[in-house]
Amino acid sequence: MWNETIDAHRRSVREAILDSAWTLATEHGVLSVTMTQVAERAGIGRATLYKYFPDVEAILAAQHQRHVDSHLARLIEIRDQHTKADQRLRSAVEHYANICHHRAQHGTEELAALLHRGHQVDHAQQHLATLFEELIADAAAAGHLRNDVAPAELTTYCLHALGAAGNLRAQAAVKRLVAVTLDGLGFSPSSAH
Amino acid sequence: MWNETIDAHRRSVREAILDSAWTLATEHGVLSVTMTQVAERAGIGRATLYKYFPDVEAILAAQHQRHVDSHLARLIEIRDQHTKADQRLRSAVEHYANICHHRAQHGTEELAALLHRGHQVDHAQQHLATLFEELIADAAAAGHLRNDVAPAELTTYCLHALGAAGNLRAQAAVKRLVAVTLDGLGFSPSSAH
Incomplete structure (x- = not known):
């Protein structure tokens, strides 16, 4: 039960990261997207973001x-x-x-x-x-x-x-x-x- | 005469900048190219580079x-x-x-x-x-x-x-x-x- 909850949480954070990066890329161009902006938009800390993706x-x-x-x-x-x-x-x-x-x-x-x-x-x-x-x-x-x-x-x-x-x-x-x-x-x- | 020399110089600097940026983009990917690298590779100072291109x-x-x-x-x-x-x-x-x-x-x-x-x-x-x-x-x-x-x-x-x-x-x-x-x-x- 607990593991399932963690998995679901991780999936939803991941989805939020993907969606946020994509929105930023669409709005301002791919070259301008930064990890800080993605974290902010996804509502997570930068340290957390780096646990999911390197760049x-x-x-x-x-x-x-x-x-x-x-x-x-x-x-x-x-x-x-x-x-x-x-x-x-x-x-x-x-x-x-x-x-x-x-x-x-x-x-x-x-x-x-x-x-x-x-x-x-x-x-x-x-x-x-x-x-x-x-x-x-x-x-x-x-x-x-x-x-x-x-x-x-x-x-x-x-x-x-x-x-x-x-x-x-x-x-x-x-x-x-x-x-x-x-x-x-x-x-x-x-x-x- | 003097103006022609300056024009020729500017054109050759510009060519060097374009070639350098292109080589870097080809070698390391477009996302990784920085103004500092371009200036270095073109053999000019960063300040000079910014007189030619903003980014x-x-x-x-x-x-x-x-x-x-x-x-x-x-x-x-x-x-x-x-x-x-x-x-x-x-x-x-x-x-x-x-x-x-x-x-x-x-x-x-x-x-x-x-x-x-x-x-x-x-x-x-x-x-x-x-x-x-x-x-x-x-x-x-x-x-x-x-x-x-x-x-x-x-x-x-x-x-x-x-x-x-x-x-x-x-x-x-x-x-x-x-x-x-x-x-x-x-x-x-x-x-x-």
Whole structure:
């Protein structure tokens, strides 16, 4: 009982730290966030903060990881709602375009780039690429995609192209981006719809 | 004569500052660069450095601007080597893919993202988008591209998709990416080649 209470407490402090650092980064820019500001905003002492994280970059990396993990979980759910390779790929592509569309408003993309620059290994981002590569390889094997370019390269293309959704305002534009990107993949679904 | 000498001196100090900050950012990560380190590496005093730039972010922004300006100048040269809309677009797309391929090794992309996060206005990047949008609009008007998506949206797609070149190792893969991206644009050149 007691251990559970401590665990719950630690989790909630951790959440508060991640949320605080993220809010500060969004409001004032990543470069300006300090450990003192994070502690203050999270309502804890600096000494406590250092028991959780060594520096701002580690906090932002953890925050980013939390984001990507949740996106990944949702993508897996969506994939598993379909059984056909073409439907699976299309659903995942549409969902990822929407993620990119929304996250641009929260600056997650830029933060991800910064963390990569800082040589943080981003396992969840790698999982995302692996998930898409499997979907693309399956769709290619079922004859729904061009076969002159390997699935790994098509995956890199696809994820970058969908990233353009971050620069688009209208939801209709995101749908058009999905269509354009799928055309690049040579996507031909089995039943016209 | 005297003024020219002073100008030349100022330019060379400025270049040394930009190069030093960039090297430090590449070696140790953008977040760790300090004004003291930049001054030391550039071989000038801190007081002198502050006469040129107010902070590290301003130095990195100027360095980034220098990069993008040179890419832009080269793209305009390449465009002007051709007269037909389809050839112009194809050449520019190929060249930009190569820029993305090379700059990934230098971390420029990540820095650009960071600077955007910091709300730096990146005029040269905007010029790049404008240049591509003109090429795409011209090629579309000449019937070489799909006409169900506006040139502005196709430009956003195109620049993002080509950014995937940064994740590709082989030059042959970059060529395939160009082909895939052009297929997304519905590119059909006038003379088959």
